[in-house]
Amino acid sequence: MTGISAIRSALSSASASQQAIFALACAERTAIVFNRLAAPASMAVYKAVLDVAWDAVKTGTRIATERRQSLASLPEATIDDSHRRKFYATLAMGVLEHALDVMDTSGTQEAADLACCQSLDLYSCFDAIVQGTPSTIVDPANPPPSGPLELAEIAEQIEILRALTIGSEVGAAFCDQLRERAKSASQILDSAITTLFKGRN
Amino acid sequence: MAAQQECGRPWGAARQATPTRLRGLKPSAGSVRDDAPPTARFPQEGFATLTNGSRVELGKGNVAENGDIVVPGKGGKPGRTYPASAVARVETRDGQTAWRRTPHTPISISKPTAQSPATSSQESPRDVRSDATVPKGREAPRGPIAPRVPNATNTPLTPQAADVPEGGFATLENGSRVAFGPGAVSENGDIVVPGKGGKPGRTIPASKIVRVETPDGRHSWRRPPKGNTGGSPSSMATIAPDAGPIPSTKAAKPSRVQSRQEQREAARARIAAAETELRRLNAGLSQNADIRNNGLTGQPPNSRVAVDQYPSDVAAAHRSENPNGYSDDNLGTVDGGDDYNPTKKAIRGESEGGGDTPKDNFPELRSDPVVSVPRAALPSGSFEEAAALQSRAKALHDTRGAKQGTTSVMGVQNRLTGERQTWVAIDSDQLTIPRRWQGQLLPHERFIGGPGHAEQKILSNLGDEWYVVSGGTSVNICKETCMPLLQQHGLQLGGPLFKTSTSRNTGYRMFWGLK
Numbered sequence: 260m261t262g263i264s265a266i267r268s269a270l271s272s273a274s275a276s277q278q279a280i281f282a283l284a285c286a287e288r289t290a291i292v293f294n295r296l297a298a299p300a301s302m303a304v305y306k307a308v309l310d311v312a313w314d315a316v317k318t319g320t321r322i323a324t325e326r327r328q329s330l331a332s333l334p335e336a337t338i339d340d341s342h343r344r345k346f347y348a349t350l351a352m353g354v355l356e357h358a359l360d361v362m363d364t365s366g367t368q369e370a371a372d373l374a375c376c377q378s379l380d381l382y383s384c385f386d387a388i389v390q391g392t393p394s395t396i397v398d399p400a401n402p403p404p405s406g407p408l409e410l411a412e413i414a415e416q417i418e419i420l421r422a423l424t425i426g427s428e429v430g431a432a433f434c435d436q437l438r439e440r441a442k443s444a445s446q447i448l449d450s451a452i453t454t455l456f457k458g459r460n
Numbered sequence: 461m462a463a464q465q466e467c468g469r470p471w472g473a474a475r476q477a478t479p480t481r482l483r484g485l486k487p488s489a490g491s492v493r494d495d496a497p498p499t500a501r502f503p504q505e506g507f508a509t510l511t512n513g514s515r516v517e518l519g520k521g522n523v524a525e526n527g528d529i530v531v532p533g534k535g536g537k538p539g540r541t542y543p544a545s546a547v548a549r550v551e552t553r554d555g556q557t558a559w560r561r562t563p564h565t566p567i568s569i570s571k572p573t574a575q576s577p578a579t580s581s582q583e584s585p586r587d588v589r590s591d592a593t594v595p596k597g598r599e600a601p602r603g604p605i606a607p608r609v610p611n612a613t614n615t616p617l618t619p620q621a622a623d624v625p626e627g628g629f630a631t632l633e634n635g636s637r638v639a640f641g642p643g644a645v646s647e648n649g650d651i652v653v654p655g656k657g658g659k660p661g662r663t664i665p666a667s668k669i670v671r672v673e674t675p676d677g678r679h680s681w682r683r684p685p686k687g688n689t690g691g692s693p694s695s696m697a698t699i700a701p702d703a704g705p706i707p708s709t710k711a712a713k714p715s716r717v718q719s720r721q722e723q724r725e726a727a728r729a730r731i732a733a734a735e736t737e738l739r740r741l742n743a744g745l746s747q748n749a750d751i752r753n754n755g756l757t758g759q760p761p762n763s764r765v766a767v768d769q770y771p772s773d774v775a776a777a778h779r780s781e782n783p784n785g786y787s788d789d790n791l792g793t794v795d796g797g798d799d800y801n802p803t804k805k806a807i808r809g810e811s812e813g814g815g816d817t818p819k820d821n822f823p824e825l826r827s828d829p830v831v832s833v834p835r836a837a838l839p840s841g842s843f844e845e846a847a848a849l850q851s852r853a854k855a856l857h858d859t860r861g862a863k864q865g866t867t868s869v870m871g872v873q874n875r876l877t878g879e880r881q882t883w884v885a886i887d888s889d890q891l892t893i894p895r896r897w898q899g900q901l902l903p904h905e906r907f908i909g910g911p912g913h914a915e916q917k918i919l920s921n922l923g924d925e926w927y928v929v930s931g932g933t934s935v936n937i938c939k940e941t942c943m944p945l946l947q948q949h950g951l952q953l954g955g956p957l958f959k960t961s962t963s964r965n966t967g968y969r970m971f972w973g974l975k
Contacts, residue, residue, distance in 0.1 A: 263895060337961070339864050339935060341887035341913060346864070350888065353863040373861035376895035380860075383890040387910065392891055394910025394917040396883070399901040402893055403909075409892065 262405075262413035263379070269420040270371050277423045278367045279316050280434060282358035282374035284419050286312075287441035288412065289378050292351035292385075293335070295452045296344050301333045309355065313438055315362060317431040327359060347384070347452075354378050375416060382412040385451035408447060415444045509549040510542060523550065618649020618666040619681045624674050626939065627947065630664065631671040637974060638664060639947050645672070841930030841972025845871055846955060849882070850932020850970045856884060857934035860896050868914035870931030872922065880929075881906055883921070885914040915942040919949055930972040936965035946971050 270278060290309060294302050308322075308330050315322050330336065330352070338349045357374035361367045386406025397403060405413070419437060423429065508516045508529050516531060524530050527544030550559045619630070627641040630651050644651050649666030673680035849869045857867035866887045873880050882905045886894065891909035893901065901907065908917050915933065922928065928949055936958055937943055943953060943966055955970030 263898070337864070339866065339887075340938065340964070341865065341889070341911075342941070346887075349864045350862075353861075356863055357861065373896070377861060379895050380888060380890055380892075383892045384888045387889040387891045390891075392910060394885075394908055394912060394920055395891065396921055397891065397893060397907040397909050399893055399898075399905065399907060400903075402898075403891055405892060 262410075262417065263376075266375055266413070266416050266420060267372060269417070269424060270368055270375070273371075273420065273423060275361075275367045276316065276319070276429060277420075278371040279358070279361045280423060280429065280437060281416070281419055282354075282361040282371045283309075283312055283316060284437055284441040285374045285378040285416065286351075286355040286358040287438055288415065288445040289351040289354045289381050289448075290442075291445040291448050292381065292452060293348045293355075295449075296351075297333070297335045297348040298345075301335050301348075304329050304333055305352070305355070308359075312355075312359060312362065313434060317434050322359060322362060327363075330355070330359075347381070350377070350381050350384070354381065378416070379409055379412055382406075382448070383409040385448055385454075389451045389454055408451060411444070411447055415441070504552045506550060506552040508542065508547050509551075510546050511548045516542060518550070616649075616681065617683075619645050619651065619669055619672040620649070621645040621647070623681050624672055626674065627944070628672060628674040629952070630669050631673075632664065632668050633670055639950070641944060641947075840974055841871070841928075841951070843955065843970070843972060845930040846932050846970040846972045848932075849930055850934075850955070852882070853884075853932050853934045853969075856897065856900075857886075859900065860886070860894050862886070865935075866914040867934040868918060868931065869933075870915075870918050871929045872918075872926045873929050874925050875927060876925055880904070881926075883908050883918045885909075885918045887912070887914045913938065913941050916945060919945050922949070928973065930970075932970045935969065936960050937968050937971070938965050940964060950974050 270281065273281065286309065290305065293305050297305065308326050311322055311326050314320075333352070335345055335348045335352055338346050340346055354374050354377045357370050357377060360370035361374065364370060383406060386408045389408070390406065419441075422437065504518075505520055506518045508518055508523075510516065516529060518529065519531070522529055522531055527547065529542040529544075529547060531540050531542070533539040621643070624640075624645055625642060627639070627644060630638045630640060632638065638651070638653060640651050640653050644653060646652055649669070651664040651666075651669065651672075652661060653664065654661040670683045671680060672682075849871055853867045853869040856869065857865075860867065868885050870883050871880065872883050882902070884901065884905055885908040888894075889909075889911045893907045893909075897907070908921055910917050912920065915931070915937065918931075919928070928946075928951055931946075931951070932955075937946070937953060946953065950973050951971040952974055953966060953968040953971045955968060957967040958969055960967050
């Protein structure tokens with residue numbers, strides 16, 4: 260079973276709260292992109308929403324609509340030009356949006372899958388940036404292998420799901436541990452973002 | 461997150477929202493355009509003929525903004541003002557340009573607007589065209605296929621750079637079409653096309669140009685009929701039957717209404733055919749419920765009016781380009797040759813040789829370095845195919861779950877083998893196929909990975925072998941990067957106008973090759 264298949268399989272049998280934690284961990288691992296590329300004022304809002312989301316997961320409460328609106332009002336929410344480096348902050352924001360969807364909607368598995376895939380795509384994106392590979396034609400029947408950053412993210416997602424499913428109880432302390440783990444795992448994107456800084460503004 | 465995806469808008473809504481051609485534009489001296497009578501923009505010296513038959517010599521700037529003629533006094537004598545209502549005709553000293561009160565102009569239908577000085581209580585030579593209420597169904601045509609037809613009485617004699625600030629297309633006397641970029645139109649109306657790949661550029665004299673239009677077809681210049689170029693009084697007073705963009709209700713003829721009805725019916729049939737192809741195209745996509753339900757426009761089923769209101773001018777123009785007409789079986793048949801239905805065949809995964817008659821009338825548009833490569837066939841693209849590909853782009857984009865960004869899908873053909881493929885790209889740098897698409901792309905589809913805008917990276921991978929037939933994008937095409945690139949590849953933007961949230965984007969999401 261490939262990495263993504265294993266993740267999807269595990270997600271399908273996970274509870275709604277486990278799916279929410281998984282998706283939030285994905286958002287946490289991509290938050291570094293936002294923090295490095297977005298405007299400082301936006302970073303504060305982003306962190307506040309992420310904090311609220313983690314608190315909501317711990318306490319089983321809902322996230323206030325205003326929080327989501329504050330995220331939507333950020334300038335990074337509407338950047339669609341990939342020639343701008345802030346575009347990648349927008350992509351990272353999408354992962355958090357899907358994570359919030361997991362907590363807000365009944366279709367949690369679909370939203371969790373979107374968070375998973377968007378996170379993998381973002382890591383794959385930085386693989387390409389680091390490698391500096393020019394654009395190429397990819398035959399879906401013979402796709403290129405995943406890069407090291409994407410592989411690391413796959414491994415991390417599997418590990419989070421394993422921890423969630425074997426853990427006896429998902430408490431506040433456990434959530435904090437997972438969040439810290441996600442933060443440190445995201446540090447591998449640091450050099451990739453620095454590479455991005457060189458080429459775009 | 462605020463939705464950056466720009467929502468679709470039916471043609472009818474677009475026309476009502478931006479009736480640029482209908483509004484009275486704020487007059488400014490210096491040019492004579494068909495959206496304002498020349499009296500208010502008459503910077504030259506000339507003559508005015510009053511309604512009582514007397515003639516008044518005009519100096520520069522004597523025509524006021526409201527159309528009144530103000531002749532300054534000489535030698536300390538007071539000047540004199542002739543009210544616009546008393547002016548019957550204005551002409552330049554050399555007779556090249558003139559305005560003449562249209563005898564049958566229905567003054568009474570004028571409706572006051574804030575932007576129209578012609579709506580003052582004083583009757584003005586600034587005629588009422590720009591303020592007229594447009595009867596439903598007789599709105600000015602929009603879109604790239606049917607550019608406006610300027611009024612023969614005040615059309616500039618040469619193309620104007622201001623009309624095409626972003627470049628566009630010029631149609632020459634010999635029928636060929638030339639794409640040009642921003643600033644290519646010189647002061648004298650000549651179009652200077654820079655050379656590519658070290659080759660010298662060329663200048664197309666204004667005298668050879670019969671028509672100029674912007675890429676979106678909304679602004680165009682058409683050479684006035686020869687009878688008008690000399691400025692003869694009789695020709696200046698002549699208004700071509702189809703020249704008025706806002707014909708009055710009285711002018712409506714049953715035959716034209718009937719013709720429009722037929723065109724609308726044809727457009728409906730073509731849309732239905734495109735939707736059929738779209739369903740087939742999406743057959744392999746597991747999560748395409750949205751597109752199946754929403755159809756071409758991205759609107760809910762009960763908003764089918766958007767499709768029904770598809771402009772008949774598009775259908776008419778296509779019919780003229782494809783005299784064989786469109787049907788499910790002969791879609792885009794070229795010269796009665798092999799059946800060319802790229803979408804339908806590509807869906808079936810068929811790869812076939814050309815067989816079409818190579819008939820490339822526009823070498824300047826097919827500017828790829830392919831001199832040594834024989835072309836199996838270069839059929840033009842089609843609106844139907846572009847519509848299906850745009851819908852595919854939107855469906856794939858929605859599947860990806862991306863809140864932002866672009867997904868572009870283009871039908872491409874190999875010049876050597878005639879093989880057709882569909883190339884898909886997103887505007888992220890990733891080289892791997894998006895995770896949500898894995899196992900979802902069809903056998904003939906290829907993913908283009910790497911840096912750049914989605915359209916940009918597809919075009920950069922064409923090389924010598926491939927060219928784009930048609931394509932579409934999930935969001936509006938950007939003006940700065942992608943629109944010029946598409947035009948360089950002989951593709952014209954068209955189709956429905958979508959609402960745009962930024963001036964950096966066009967209103968278009970579809971494009972197809974010219975023939």
